[in-house]
Amino acid sequence: MDAQFYLKMFRTVKIASAATVDADGNPQSRIINVMLCEPEGLYIVTSRGKPFYRQLAETGKIALSAMAPDCQSLKLSGRARKVEQKWVDRVFEQNPGMNEVYPGESRYALDAFLIYEGSGEWFDLLHYPIRRETFSFGGAPEEHCGFEITGSCIGCGACADACPQKCISEGTPYKIAWEHCLQCGLCSETCPVGAIRRLHR
Amino acid sequence: MDAQFYLKMFRTVKIASAATVDADGNPQSRIINVMLCEPEGLYIVTSRGKPFYRQLAETGKIALSAMAPDCQSLKLSGRARKVEQKWVDRVFEQNPGMNEVYPGESRYALDAFLIYEGSGEWFDLLHYPIRRETFSFGGAPEEHCGFEITGSCIGCGACADACPQKCISEGTPYKIAWEHCLQCGLCSETCPVGAIRRLHR
Structure with missing residues (x-):
């Protein structure tokens, strides 16, 4: 699926958590609204x-996560930069409830930020098999986490037996259906020959 | 309000975003469930x-945010540590739906973590005046953000006029009702003598 599809889903859900890193290196998170979805982010x-403003302006780094209906979750980690004041006006046009919180000229206490690149994941935990998809935009690389069975596989099937989601199929080597994987790591812990490697740090 | 009240609210809402910092210093956020609320966290x-596991185990740092009904939001930033396997069993007892995702022994692909200290805030944006309260637990200091009017105040009232929430009252010096403050910063930007200082970095 196109990244724009998931960005629009963020905007539809509207309520998201925004995470930043503070000056002490601690994660900070708060509920925000996703105000506009445009082709650029x-x-x-x-x-x-x-x-939040200070952390965002100083680091340019942000992560969002949001809960969509039916146990679908969204997340992304990316970069944001401050944009021109006209975007504050656009936000108020599209989200008129903002005028109750920031009436009149007080809206200009706000600045708008564009999340212009990022990589993320959509995850559906409600249906069996569970399903995930990755996306990226603005030139960020798509990030796959999880595990991969390498050529050292001896075909014993221990991984497939251990998998709680039964998403590993026979073959030479055995194969993990990445999109249905919980990323729990049991396959890798179970493999007697260490043939299953982690795709991420 | 007691911190335990807000921790229980996190558990009642159950769906939260958990933020961590990855090895590159980037914020990462994903939807999780708050599984148990106990006196210790x-x-x-x-x-x-x-x-998520790796970032949590390596840094011990976590931030949560959650959306409660009626436009109330919760957030906290704190510390977590891995706890004994019996807590995985307790989690499954209290959250039996977990057995569908991790049937049988596969639950032990999971470890439990206790968020044992943190400071946070509850925020109600639905009612006028907006309201916020802070809390902390496990020995963490309570953190107040926002602004304070110092003794340099000349009593001109420019701050009170600028405040979108009208939460600044006359006096010597003028005073911000911290619990009704948006923390927008307009008062500080407007003060002609720089008498309003930021409480946080």
């Missing part, structure tokens, strides 16, 4: 008085 | 194969 706003 | 689980 997602727009959010925050006011200059908030720690 | 909140319990969560994650499997050893996931990047």
Whole structure:
């Protein structure tokens, strides 16, 4: 699926958590609204008085996660930069409820930020088999986590037996259906010859 | 309000975003379930194969945020440590749906983590005036963000006029009702003598 499909899903859900890293290297997270979805990315706003603003402006780094209906979850990690004030006006046009919180000119306490690149994942835990898809936009590489069975596989099937989601199929080597994998790591822990490697750090 | 009240609210909402910092210093966020609330903190689980596990085990740092009904939001930033396997069993007792995802012994692909200290905030954006409260537990200091009007205040009232939430009252000095403050920073930007200082970095 196209990244724009998932970015639009973020905008439809609207309520997301935004994570940043503070000056002490601690993660910080708060609920925000995804204000606009455009071909170039997602727009959010925050006011200059908030720690969120400072962390975002200083690091340019942000992660979002959101819960969509039917136990579908979304996440992305990417980069954001401050954009022109006209985007604050666009946000207020599209989200008129903002005028109750920031009436009149007070809207300009806010700046708009564009999340212009990122890589993310959609995950459906409700249906069996579970399903995940990755996406990326703005030139970020798509990131696959999880595990891969290498050519050292001896075909014993221990991994397939251990898999709680039964997403490993026979073959030479055995193969993990990445899109149905929990990424629990049991296959890798069970493999008697260490043939299953982690795709991420 | 007691911190335990807000920790229980996290558990009631159950769906939260958990933020960590990865090895490259990037924020990462994903949807998780808050599995247990006990006097000593909140319990969560994650499997050893996931990047979330690694980031949590390596840094011990986590931030949660969650959306409660009626536009109330919760957040906290704190510390987590891995706890004994019996807590995985407790989690499965209290959250039997977990058996569908991790049947039988496969539950032990998971480890449990206790968020044993943290400071956080509850925020109600639905009602006027908006309201926030802070809390902390496990010995973490309570963290107040926002602004404070110092003794340099000349009593001109520019801050009170600028405040979108009208939460600044006359006095010597003028005073911000911290619990009703958006933390937008307009008061500080407007003050002609720089008498309003930021409480956080």
